Amino acid sequence: MKNSSLIILNDREKRWNNFNKLINSSNRKSWIIIRANIPGNNKTSYLSNYLCYQGFKKIIENITIKEIYYYFGEDGLNIYFSTNEDSLSLKKKTILIEEQEIGRFIDVDVIDNGGIISRTDLNYERRKCYICDNDAIICVKKRKHSVDELIKFIEDSTTEFIFKDSKYIFKNIFELACIIELSRTFSYGCVNVIGNGSHSDMDLISFFKSIKLLGSYYIKDQFNNIKNFKDLRNLGKEIEKELFKITKGINTYKGLNFLVLFVSYAFFNNYSINDYSKIIKKLADNIYDDFNSNLNTNGYRINEKYNIKGIREIPYTGFEIVENIFCPYLKNFKNIQELNLIIMKYINDTTTINRCGIDQYYIFKNLVSEVINKKLSKEELDRYCLDKNISTGGAADIIIITIMYFLIYVYEEEGEISEINKKWNLWKFTV
The missing domain is CATH 1.25.40 (Serine Threonine Protein Phosphatase 5, Tetratricopeptide repeat)
Incomplete structure (x- = not known):
């Protein structure tokens, strides 16, 4: 039986190949990808789908979208949006989405012909940890929080958002x-x-x-x-x-x-x-x-x-x-x-x-x-x-x-x- 992490990585590669075919056949200026930002190997839960749906709402409320596609696999639900808006202004909008309530639990990538636009390209700080508000990348590298602890925090925070x-x-x-x-x-x-x-x-x-x-x-x-x-x-x-x-x-x-x-x-x-x-x-x-x-x-x-x-x-x-x-x-x-x-x-x-x-x-x-x-x-x-x-x-x-x-x-x-x-x-x- 394959390791679940390997299955996810293989699916991630398949997803990117499909996405590259999509953007190569399109003349749109920029693309947005959203997916739930949930740690661990279970990327296909309905919690993940719910968070992705909330991200979907925010995108179509704040950005003029031309086309919408999606991909679902072991790496979870990913939604692709095409737009003719400028990628740098898009990134600013999506950073605001990522910093709102359960937007913290959503990854929003902006892509143009030059590749993925990062926060640092616009002189923004890297994303913060859900729990301790330190640099998220440092927390991941040091394994400061267990996967169970992080998932419990996401679950409780999302329940709070609902009620x-x-x-x-x-x-x-x-x-x-x-x-x-x-x-x-x-x-x-x-x-x-x-x-x-x-x-x-x-x-x-x-x-x-x-x-x-x-x-x-x-x-x-x-x-x-x-x-x-x-x-x-x-x-x-x-x-x-x-x-x-x-x-x-x-x-x-x-x-x-x-x-x-x-x-x-x-x-x-x-x-x-x-x-x-x-x-x-x-x-x-x-x-x-x-x-x-x-x-x-x-x-x-x-x-x-x-x-x-x-x-x-x-x-x-x-x-x-x-x-x-x-x-x-x-x-x-x-x-x-x-x-x-x-x-x-x-x-x-x-x-x-x-x-x-x-x-x-x-x-x-x-x-x-x-x-x-x-x-x-x-x-x-x-x-x-x-x-x-x-x-x-x-x-x-x-x-x-x-x-x-x-x-x-x-x-x-x-x-x-x-x-x-x-x-x-x-x-x-x-x-």
């Missing part, structure tokens, strides 16, 4: 839940950090852009005038319009947005998570009123033909299946892979039915049961989904909702960030 500002807690919880879902080893036809699954029309960057857009709406100010389902639906339509605008008509998270809006209503009205079910049931009481007038929807056709309820059933029942089955499982086992199987077993995913047909769907459901009963491997089911062009997007949405429920529970239960760090390690899910 410290009450205005943005819900948005941050939503974003983290999405990144965990996208980090799954087996996505069963969905897009993840590893690849595009059964989709030729979308990729990881499509989802990163969508998460950023949706998160900008999930703050309390957007819900001040939401009094009933009609108000909530109107907000949902507004968000959908913007979502399809940034994805150029591709449906990444329409169904998820529908579900999250119900949870956000309960959260922003300061209800206890123990009361979410009855509050959402009441809010969704009229959710089927217009169902029979929308005869062209996939949900209507599937319900009419097979008597299978669609996504509306989840809020109509007050997210009971999430509260009573999925969330307790996640609390006890912290295993996203097994949670995924349980969700696919229990829910009827009209997204999947629409892609593969009802007969193929029932075959798929039987295969899910075989995986749960250890008669089939997760790898085999994942390959089956790719071979049959199946995508389990509805289940992916419920994974995100379940993680959000769990994180809201943790926040409500503990309150203090120090207690969250002490009792709940949010970075140890099996994905």
Whole structure:
């Protein structure tokens, strides 16, 4: 078995070769590369992906970007941005990003025809150590801090970032839940950090852009005038319009947005998570009123033909299946892979039915049961989904909702960030 450090080094060489091919085929003036700055040999964790996503947001908020590409391997997630901005002014902007909050845990390289632009090229000091604020390179050479100590500091600091500002807690919880879902080893036809699954029309960057857009709406100010389902639906339509605008008509998270809006209503009205079910049931009481007038929807056709309820059933029942089955499982086992199987077993995913047909769907459901009963491997089911062009997007949405429920529970239960760090390690899910 190869040493994991050697595997990472080999992957790093492969990544640089791919990047060099990319820049040689482009006429862009400058390039930016971001990746998580996490020590040790595990570069592919969802903590790493979450930090990389936060860097992605900062880059597209502050710099005019022309193209975005990404690479995922043993060296972790790397995102490449091309731009026509001057490399020296870019470096100044990226240094500011690296010095903000969890920007400390992100590496941002700026590259032009002359190679990588360093901090010292602009007379900036080298980066500081996370922990002791001394020169980071000296700390590394002297091994002043263990890998475990550094990783624990990054984990605790990132948890603090998520929960410290009450205005943005819900948005941050939503974003983290999405990144965990996208980090799954087996996505069963969905897009993840590893690849595009059964989709030729979308990729990881499509989802990163969508998460950023949706998160900008999930703050309390957007819900001040939401009094009933009609108000909530109107907000949902507004968000959908913007979502399809940034994805150029591709449906990444329409169904998820529908579900999250119900949870956000309960959260922003300061209800206890123990009361979410009855509050959402009441809010969704009229959710089927217009169902029979929308005869062209996939949900209507599937319900009419097979008597299978669609996504509306989840809020109509007050997210009971999430509260009573999925969330307790996640609390006890912290295993996203097994949670995924349980969700696919229990829910009827009209997204999947629409892609593969009802007969193929029932075959798929039987295969899910075989995986749960250890008669089939997760790898085999994942390959089956790719071979049959199946995508389990509805289940992916419920994974995100379940993680959000769990994180809201943790926040409500503990309150203090120090207690969250002490009792709940949010970075140890099996994905």
